Amino acid sequence: MTVQINLPNTSYDIIIDKLSQITIDKKVVIVTNPTIADLHLDYLLSKLDIENLSVVKIPDGEQYKTLSTIENILEHCFEQKLNRSSVLIAFGGGVIGDMTGFTASLYQRGIEFIQIPTTLLSQVDASVGGKTGVNNKFGKNLIGAFHQPKAVYIDSSFLTTLPKREFSAGVAEIVKMAVCFNKEFFEWLEKNDLRDGKNIDIAIQKSVETKAWVVSQDEKEKGLRAALNYGHTFGHVIENETKYEKYLHGEAVGIGICMANALSVKLGIMSEDEQKRVKILLEQYDIPTTYNIEDIEDFYEHFFLDKKALDSKIKFILAIGIGDCKITDKVSKNDVIAMLEEF
Ligand SMILES: NC(=O)c1ccc[n+]([C@@H]2O[C@H](COP(=O)([O-])OP(=O)(O)OC[C@H]3O[C@@H](n4cnc5c(N)ncnc54)[C@H](O)[C@@H]3O)[C@@H](O)[C@H]2O)c1
Ligand SMILES: [Zn+2]
Numbered sequence: 001m002t003v004q005i006n007l008p009n010t011s012y013d014i015i016i017d018k019l020s021q022i023t024i025d026k027k028v029v030i031v032t033n034p035t036i037a038d039l040h041l042d043y044l045l046s047k048l049d050i051e052n053l054s055v056v057k058i059p060d061g062e063q064y065k066t067l068s069t070i071e072n073i074l075e076h077c078f079e080q081k082l083n084r085s086s087v088l089i090a091f092g093g094g095v096i097g098d099m100t101g102f103t104a105s106l107y108q109r110g111i112e113f114i115q116i117p118t119t120l121l122s123q124v125d126a127s128v129g130g131k132t133g134v135n136n137k138f139g140k141n142l143i144g145a146f147h148q149p150k151a152v153y154i155d156s157s158f159l160t161t162l163p164k165r166e167f168s169a170g171v172a173e174i175v176k177m178a179v180c181f182n183k184e185f186f187e188w189l190e191k192n193d194l195r196d197g198k199n200i201d202i203a204i205q206k207s208v209e210t211k212a213w214v215v216s217q218d219e220k221e222k223g224l225r226a227a228l229n230y231g232h233t234f235g236h237v238i239e240n241e242t243k244y245e246k247y248l249h250g251e252a253v254g255i256g257i258c259m260a261n262a263l264s265v266k267l268g269i270m271s272e273d274e275q276k277r278v279k280i281l282l283e284q285y286d287i288p289t290t291y292n293i294e295d296i297e298d299f300y301e302h303f304f305l306d307k308k309a310l311d312s313k314i315k316f317i318l319a320i321g322i323g324d325c326k327i328t329d330k331v332s333k334n335d336v337i338a339m340l341e342e343f
Contacts, residue, residue: 093166
């Protein structure tokens, strides 16, 4: 199946299917890491009909999502004498996707790139929508560019080698899309196990359709697109407090979704029954839903270290029941603190 994303300056296809032959008549560099290369590079190469091809491997891990890695990828591109019509292929999870896209936006002021995501999180979220970038000591994804891929190829058979925790982290982002935007999809998720191979393609398609719809309304995150940060305002604080060691991003988002929902319940825009249903769904995939807050004032202050607080007000994304949401900076500190005390 193919989902199309239409933006003011470009449109592209997101193909969700077993990889078919991809022919490219240009110079191409595949960007990947040793983990993914060992598992899946041969398979990918068997599907590519490209004469002029090289591979650059960068170290595996979020800690390498830096400008200095970008510099290394750029150097490889120059050594290979890429020109302005050359193409990069991102082959990996969100870390590879974000860095390959960013490199493509920089090389000679911008060349094309293709996303071939291999984690569930990158298949349902990161590979679509054109946000690219790296981290620095001031925070995550603070340096980057909007640069849309030319195409996205999603082959869920890559997921068979994905560790269980990484799979669940991706499910948290799927639940995010359903709770914020699509009640029917949420009800479908309650009835269908994603660990069953035939269901995962449906869930990927629904998530990608949702993300494509959101991004097509608001490519540069001036409004609606911020709703994709549901669960993330709290999640980022949790990741930060636990030094990015205890939880995967999607796991922290799972807890964050539960905190955001507790706030929705407090404000009377979500029922306790709906809150419970979301929690049960997350727990089916062993996604954490509780968190021991050591110091509540401290936790609250941490919001302001997040990049969104570059604008000094905290934006909360609150679910309205299941299937709808709102973005607001009008939640009182008292309500947040009261929710955190009960959490
Ligand atoms: N651009 C966006 O819109 C967007 C959205 C969400 C997240 N992100 C970014 O995505 C990143 C997280 O992505 P992620 O969760 O994919 O993490 P990741 O890219 O670090 O991948 C997780 C781990 O799984 C390994 N891996 C990848 N594919 C595999 C496979 N098929 N089998 C076995 N192992 C495999 C990777 O080598 C890595 O060790 C973050 O940097 C985040 O900022 C970007
Ligand atoms: Zn996320």
